Amino acid sequence: xxxxxxxNLTSGIDDAIVSTAQSVPEFPIMILVFxxxxxxxxxxxxxxxxxxxxxYSFWGVLAGLTIIFESLIxxxxxxxxxxxxxxxxIAVSILNAVWFFLSKQRGEQ
Amino acid sequence: MGQIKLMSSLLFxxxxxxxxxxxxxxxxxxNETNVNLADDSDYPTIxxxxxxDITIFYTDANTxxxxxxxxxxxxxxxxxxxxxxxxxxxxxxxxxxxxxITSAYTKVFGPEFSIFFTAxxxxxxxxxxxxxxxxxxxxxxx
Numbered sequence: 506x507x508x509x510x511x512x513n514l515t516s517g518i519d520d521a522i523v524s525t526a527q528s529v530p531e532f533p534i535m536i537l538v539f540x541x542x543x544x545x546x547x548x549x550x551x552x553x554x555x556x557x558x559x560x561y562s563f564w565g566v567l568a569g570l571t572i573i574f575e576s577l578i579x580x581x582x583x584x585x586x587x588x589x590x591x592x593x594x595i596a597v598s599i600l601n602a603v604w605f606f607l608s609k610q611r612g613e614q
Numbered sequence: 615m616g617q618i619k620l621m622s623s624l625l626f627x628x629x630x631x632x633x634x635x636x637x638x639x640x641x642x643x644x645n646e647t648n649v650n651l652a653d654d655s656d657y658p659t660i661x662x663x664x665x666x667d668i669t670i671f672y673t674d675a676n677t678x679x680x681x682x683x684x685x686x687x688x689x690x691x692x693x694x695x696x697x698x699x700x701x702x703x704x705x706x707x708x709x710x711x712x713x714x715i716t717s718a719y720t721k722v723f724g725p726e727f728s729i730f731f732t733a734x735x736x737x738x739x740x741x742x743x744x745x746x747x748x749x750x751x752x753x754x755x756x
Contacts, residue, residue, distance in 0.1 A: 573634065583648040588651075599630070599631055602627055606626050
């Protein structure tokens with residue numbers, strides 16, 4: 506028994522993505538959340554491992570920009586993400602940028 | 615965080631918002647996407663408001679630097695009253711940079727993103743004014 510009606514994949518893989526997004530509306534949002542934390546936690550922890558200091562705000566901006574570009578690609582198709590989701594993604598990036606531009610590194614005045 | 619650093623940070627926040635919203639809207643228009651940020655009720659207004667704010671900053675920066683340029687302090691052991699010696703060089707060198715960058719900027723980005731140009735030179739002018747004052751009167755705006 507399948508969870509939802511299987512897509513006819515002969516029409517292309519993008520149909521499968523759109524069909525999944527329509528069946529489970531949280532799917533694209535969870536992909537964006539996953540990407541955000543993958544870049545934020547992966548980048549900062551790796552930086553800390555290498556240099557001893559993690560610049561979280563910088564990785565926050567980078568993660569924000571990553572999900573903006575990802576969500577812009579998702580806007581190409583109909584029914585993948587909504588305008589509200591896109592607005593929230595940009596709002597999150599702006600908040601990260603505020604954090605980054607107002608943050609100070611250790612030793613800075 | 616001194617005045618120059620704080621002012622630069624706040625200005626870059628505004629430029630970041632303008633850049634991101636402009637990119638998202640232009641991407642949608644160029645590719646005729648199904649979801650367009652321009653349809654949002656808030657972001658286009660925020661973008662135009664920020665551009666107006668930067669234009670106001672441009673005017674204020676000009677007024678402020680002009681005021682610094684014309685200001686005088688009481689003559690001290692190591693500072694002249696008018697500070698003319700400290701005011702000549704920076705303006706001339708900044709003008710050279712402006713001329714140099716204008717041509718390159720127009721070729722690379724085109725005239726559409728002129729708000730960045732306005733913001734950059736306003737910031738450069740006000741920072742130059744502060745540094746003149748620092749050199750001349752001995753304050754620390756960093």
